[in-house]
Amino acid sequence: MALYKTDAIVLGHRNLGEADKILTLFSPDRGKIHAVARGVRRPRNPILAGSQLFSYSRFLIVEGRNLDSISQCEIKESFYRIRQNLESMAYGLYFAELLRASTPIEDKNRELFRFFLKTLYLLQEWENKEVLARIYEVKLMAIQGFAPEVFSCVSCGQSPSSSIYFSPSMGGILCFNCHKTDENAVSISSETLVAFQKMLMQTYEKLKNINISKYTREQLSNILSLFISHQIDRKLKTVQFIKDIKRLNIISSV
Ligand SMILES: [Zn+2]
Structure with missing residues (x-):
């Protein structure tokens, strides 16, 4: 044996x-x-x-x-602190599911392992777990080779300054002139775009104190979920679980 x-x-x-x-x-x-x-x-x-x-x-x-x-x-x-807290547990399950769904992880991948381990350590202590989840999504997609293009228009290559759109299927931003190339492109505010760029370029440590408005958090969540569902062709079961827990939290805090 x-x-x-x-x-x-x-x-x-x-x-x-x-x-x-x-x-x-x-x-x-x-x-x-x-x-x-x-x-x-x-x-x-x-x-x-x-x-x-x-x-x-x-x-x-x-x-x-x-x-x-x-x-x-x-x-x-x-990592008992993750299992002790329902919200941490829900995000941990989501992170694991997204990891499994985004790659056949039969292959050894040390970078991916180190990144996932680090994310679990951060999940224990990170205050706003929703923001951590967005950063994890952006970074995971980049490690898996699906880094979104968030600096120049994926169609013409110019850096747009206003009226910017995001195309989930083209995997990046579109300027105003090109946004009709993809009828499913969604508008992205400049604040959301800046947060997106930071999440892609900066380390977890630097992003720890990132301040993101509720509007931007919601827009980013929507855009990333569209982007991820284009990259991976399966429904993630844990997404609904997180939504359910959030609803419970809202009810209990009223
Ligand atoms: Zn363009």
């Missing part, structure tokens, strides 16, 4: 049989791995803590003919 060691984050899990779980792990060396965690639904199982959603561990895995299985795990970061 071949054994291998790898760092990995738990991206998902589902029950198997009486007491087992199949974990979906994201590893910097191997990409996505499915592995059985045996007996993990019983109390005091040694892999229990490491099988929690988002937990980040060093795993020792036994290669199987059909499915690998986890032999040991040593936790590096449990």
Whole structure:
């Protein structure tokens, strides 16, 4: 039996049989791995803590003919604060789903792994999680090779100064003269465009204190969701979950 060691984050899990779980792990060396965690639904199982959603561990895995299985795990970061808070949990699930949907992550990708891990650390402490989600979307799309063009018109190449549009299908902005090239292009305010550009160019650290008005947050959310649905051809289940939680928050704060 071949054994291998790898760092990995738990991206998902589902029950198997009486007491087992199949974990979906994201590893910097191997990409996505499915592995059985045996007996993990019983109390005091040694892999229990490491099988929690988002937990980040060093795993020792036994290669199987059909499915690998986890032999040991040593936790590096449990990310329990994400699981303790419903809003953080909803965003964490969304981040994981978007990661899986935007790439066949079977391929190893260290940059993508480091970026995702960093996002989980930030999710624990970032005040406005909605803004973090927008930054994550922009940066993730760029890492995956779908960076939107937000500096010059995707049709004529000029830098527009006013009356700017965004074309989700062309993946960038259109100037006033070109905006009819795509009948589904949507208007984008200059404030939203500046926020978009910053999210693409600046680091998470620099963006920590970014101040974005409610209008811009809503416009950016709408534009990015149109853009992402053009890049990935599946519906994201967690989007509705976040909306539901937001509605609950509004109700409880009235
Ligand atoms: Zn143009």
